[in-house]
Amino acid sequence: MISNKRTFCFPSTLVDAGSLETCVDTRFDISCEKDHKKEQLAHLSPAQIVLLNSFWLGYHSFFFLLGAVISPYQIRNIMGEDHKGEGLSLVCFLSAAVTLPASLLVGALNDRYVSKYGKRKPWIVVGSLCMSSSLLLLSDKSSLTTYIGGYLxxxxxxxxxxxxxxxxxxxxxxPDQKGSVSAVMGTFNMVGYLAAAVVGIFSDTLGTRGMYIIMSSALMLSAGLTCQLNEPRNNYKAIHRERLVWSTLLADVLSPLQSFNFRMVFISRFFFQLGVATVQQFLQYWISDCVSSNMSPTKAVSVAVIPLLVISPVGAYFISASKRKTVVYISTALMSLTCLLMIVTTSFTGALVVSGVFGLGYGPFLSVEFALLMDVLPSGRDAARDISLWTVAMVLPQIVATPIAGWVRDEFQGLGSSWNLQCLGYKCIFAICVVYFALGAEFTRRIEGIH
Known part of the structure; x- marks a missing residue:
């Protein structure tokens, strides 16, 4: 039967001329599926696991420097002290609003994409090039409109x-390597953050242009290392070249939420990310406004996060990742304690201690979160689609958390000044984060069949 619905599919290879216009339904090849599963079961060597996760080092160092060091500084220069919370919230809101549909669409398209270069690697290369080139539009001399365009x-x-x-x-x-792959992934996240923090310490000397060069170079190098790995053979040919039906796209990409466990993981990650995103986005402003320091805000925030980033892998090593829920509960307690300490901390030494406590909880959390996701993935062959939906739980909080925190910060800072209460806006922000973490732990508890 010929469908009248608008559809789109990628050709079996990049040189398959005319396939973009003519798309024929094919049945799923069972023998190929079996071969594909056999390839998935092949164990990765330790060196291959490291190579696989190398991309995250450059990726996370890129976004840590941009999100925690460079952007808050640039937005403050563009908007001024009184409206910096409002400006940061607007940038994060629009960024998240674009990320949501883009993640779902890219996930659905990428699962159907095949080429002589593989299914995943071409997208990684193109995305990395786009990230690096877009930095040319980000400057504290830009208008807010231009800045937002570049950030998007x-x-x-x-x-x-x-x-x-x-x-x-x-x-x-x-399957039996999910824990170790997730642990290495979390470690590379932290190493990327740590490298970015070290670069941030020299922000005054390097300047924005120097940091941009380092960010882009690290990103492209790490992407190149990961792309040295061979994808499964079936990623180079059309195993299931199914049509993407636009009218049912939303229902398709949301279908994993029908799985109870996936739904619980999604909701718990949403609440955890509400807290993490709030702390991360307002860390520089908190240090600048509430913590005594003789350093510039960009340098101070870079120094302050080093205990977090050094201690995180230590915490991940000593807290067993085999008991996923237990790790989440311990991490929740430590990250909540951090928020309570931030409410009363005023010295830079105290900020370093607070950073270490947060790292002790955040490291183990990162080491198990991706493993927990892979434990509950509803579909093996639509992995990018399902994982892209999970990433929505990491992005959606920016639409909610950062604007809320920005409003709370600006509103209650003013009230605190009139009531003679120092940093009232930040105290309210961090108290809200404790609630976010508690809700994340509660939905983790509801996941069935996972210890």
Missing amino acids: LVTVGGVLASVPMNGLISDLSA
Whole structure:
């Protein structure tokens, strides 16, 4: 039967001329599926696991420097002290609003994409190039409109690279290696953050242009290392060249939520990310407004996060990742304690201690979160689609958390000044984060069949 619905599919190879216009339904090849599963079951060597996760080092160092060091500084220069919270909230809101549909669309398209270069790697390369080139539009001398445009391009590039990257990890990870792959992934996240923090310490000397060069170079190098790995053979040919029906696209990409466990993981990750995003986005402003320091805000925030980033892998090593829920509960307690300490901390030494406590909880959390996701993935062959939906739980909080925190900060800082209460806006922000973490732990508890 010929469908009248508008559809789109990729050709079996990049040189398959005319396939964009003529798309023929094919049945799923069972023998190929079996071969594909056999390839997935092949164990990765330690060196291959490291190579697979290398991309995250450059990716996370890129976005840490941009999100925690450079952008808050640039937005403050554009908007001024009184409206910096409002400006940061607007940029994060629009970025998240673009990321949501882009993640879902890229996930659905990438699962159907095949080429002579593989299914995932071309997207990773193109996305990384987009991220690097978009930095040319980000300057504290830009108008807010131009700045937002550049930030949105960086966001789209990040989606184009990260969603297929998650799919590649799912393609190559054997079931009994999910824990170790997730642990290495979390470690590379932290190493990327740590490298970015070290670069941020020299922000005054390097300047924005120097940091941009380092960010782009690290990103492209790490992407190149990961792309040295061979994808499964079936990623180079059309195993299931199914049509993408636009009228049912939303229902298709949301279908994993029909799985109870996936739904619980999604909701718990949403609440955890509400807290993490709020702390991360307002860390520089908190240090600048509430913590005594002789350093510039960009340098101070870079120094302050070093204990977090050094201690995180230590915490992940000593807290067993085999008991996923237990790790989440311990991490929740430590991250909540951090928020309570931030309410009363006024010295830079105290900020370093607070950073270490947060790292002790955040490291173990990162080491198990992706493993927990892979434990409950509803579909193996639509991994990028399912994982892209999970990434929505990491992006959606920016639409909610950062604007809420920005309003709370600006509103209650003013009230605190009139009531002679120092940093009231930040105290309210961090108290709200405790609630976010508690809700994340509660939905983790509801996941069935996972210890």
